[in-house]
Amino acid sequence: MANLPTLTPITSPWMHELMEETSVLNQLLEKHGSPINLHQTDSMEENFNSYHRVFEKFGLKHKIFFARKANKTKAVVQKAKALGMGIDTASLQEYLQCLEMGIDPEDLIITAAVKNRELVEKAVENGSVLILDNSDECELVQQVAAKQNRKAKIGFRVSGFFVNEKKLYSRFGFDLLEIDSFITTNFLESDNYNLLEYKGLHFHLNGYSIEQRSFALNQCLSFSQLLAKKGLRTEFIDIGGGILMNYLKYETEWDYFNQQLRKAVSKKIKAITYENQGLGLEVIMGVLHGELKSYPFWNAVSKGDFLYQILTHKDHLQKSMAELTKELDIEIRMEPGRSMLDQVGMTIAKVAFRKQDSAGDWLVGLEMNMTQMLSGSADFLLDPFVIYQKEQEDGEPVEVFFTGAYCLERDLLLKRKIPLGRLPQVGDLAVFVNTAGYMMHFFESSAHLFPLATNLNWNRTTENGKIDLAHFQNDENL
Ligand SMILES: Cc1ncc(COP(=O)(O)O)c(C=O)c1O
Structure with a gap:
């Protein structure tokens, strides 16, 4: 047998505690169908603290918004709220749900790529900051504010930063070279947008470059100085998300x-x-x-260390971004999504069949489809776990592909061939860990009328060390 590479994921004790409870997992799958998404939100505290500590170290004014687009459950929003975080919302529905959950509108920011009138109306009515992307949005917000006879709080999304003399392209935001004249014309030399109250600047960069984020922050800080000279005070600069997390052990x-x-x-x-x-x-x-077009599943610099490197980046006068920000008395904001969900979720599916294809490869069919574990990345490069229902000594090592329930040749859960200790039986369970950030929800669909997976939250209270079904709450009922 060829030596297939293994990719051992970083896991948390809660994941192993549950994986040892086969009978509880069987009952959950029986009740909710396959697959199920399990969440345990304790790790969000450490994820949050890894950022919080860095800001504290530099004594910087800061606010961390959880980008809730990375996961649809209410449990993760509730936990973020309990940690004192703000929430970054990307749609009317996300925004309204946060309001219903009792989140202070001041703690909500709207970065939606498309903002319909209703979203703008609600944001203006409640006084949340809208991050504006283009002049049509400015126009819409001005109209809504006029109708409501109140001011709207706004920030500008900026793009087109220069990094080593190359301009970064983005379909989002106002171009750095044009925003100055746009603001001067419409905010300072005319009353065009007199109901828009400028609060700050925002960027969110594609990819995961520390250098690009450092340059973007530097250029936003410089721009804020220019605006200050013209009488516009920048209260915050929001550096968005895309902060790396590390999935792999080795x-x-x-x-x-x-x-x-x-x-x-x-x-x-x-x-x-x-x-x-x-x-x-x-x-x-x-x-x-x-080149490999997947998320960089292994990386040495992640979460707080990644932020630290942005803030310690030095400008041409050898001043760090943290020093500059402090001098200018600007609050740094950020919107981590994926990295806030490190170690928060896993997805479990039942084996429906095994077969050998015409090439002689073993296919293990799961009651699950490719959209239930999919992100923009070329593949999810983490080894899954298999929970065998029966102890068996005589199994032979085997290499398998996990296939899904959609009628597509390409419906594979993982594109990698996975080495296993022995062939799973029908009814065994495949467990994919660390799926809470984007993997389980972002592209999930209901083709063939398959229902979406149930989201369960495990609060980990055990009585007499026993894990009970009653400790799993359906997120819908939160
Ligand atoms: C505006 C904005 N903020 C924050 C995020 C969160 O990014 P991540 O989950 O990579 O931290 C995104 C992701 O697309 C985004 O578009």
């Missing part, structure tokens, strides 16, 4: 996987992915091109 495994994928795509070794998919790599005329 860098060596990550490196080995990357090497093996390159070799496999170049046909130097047997395929390690379904149909030898390159996940971004491809061979053209005998030459390997491209």
Whole structure:
């Protein structure tokens, strides 16, 4: 058998406690169908603290907003609220739900890519900050504010930052080279947007570059100084999300996987992915091109350390971003989504069948589909766990692909071929860990009328050390 690379995920004790309770998991799947999403929100506290500590270290005014688009449950919003976080909302529905949950409108920010009139009306009525992306949005907010006879709090999303003389493209935001004249014309030299009360600047960058975020912050700080000279005070700069988290235990495994994928795509070794998919790599005329287009599942600098590096970045006068921000008395805001959900969720599905395809590969069919564990990334590069219902000594190691329930050839839960101790039986369970950030919800769909997975929250109270079904709450009932 070829030596398939393994990618061992970082896990939390709560995940193992549950994985040892096969009978409880069976009952949950029996009751709610397969798959189920399990959440345990305790880790959000440490995730939050990793950022909070950095701001405290520099003595910076700050506010951390949880980007709730990364997960649809109310439980994670409730936990963020309990931690004193704000919430970054991306739609009318997210915004209204937060209000219903009793979140102070001052703690809500609206960064929705499309803001319909109703969302703008609610935001203005409640006094939440709207992050504006273009002049049409300014127009809409001005109209709504006029109708309500009140002022609207706004920030500008800015893009087009320069990093090492290259301009970063984004479809979002006001271009850095144009926003100055836009503000001067419409806010300072005319009354066009006199009901818009400027509060701050915002950016959210694609990708995960510390350098790009440092340059963007620097350029926003410079721009805030220019605005100050013109009489506009910038209260906050919001650096958005995209702060890396680390999913994997071992860098060596990550490196080995990357090497093996390159070799496999170049046909130097047997395929390690379904149909030898390159996940971004491809061979053209005998030459390997491209790069792995997945989330960087292993990385050395994550969460608070990532933020620390942005804030310690020095400008051309050797002043750090933290020093500059403090001098200018600006509050730094951020909107982590995925990284706030590190160690918060897992997805469990039942094995429906096993078969060997015509290429001789083992396929393990799950009662689950590809949209129930999907992000924008080329693959979710973490080994799953299998819970075998029966102890068995005589199983042979096997390599499998996990397939899903949609009628698509490409419905695979993981594109990697997974090495297992033995072949799962029908009714065994596949467990995918750390799925709370985007993986379980972002692209989930109901093709073939399959219902969406039930979201359960485990509050971890155990009586006499026993895990009871009553400790699992359906998020719908929160
Ligand atoms: C405006 C904005 N803020 C914050 C986030 C959260 O990013 P992440 O989950 O990578 O931290 C996103 C994600 O798309 C975003 O678009």
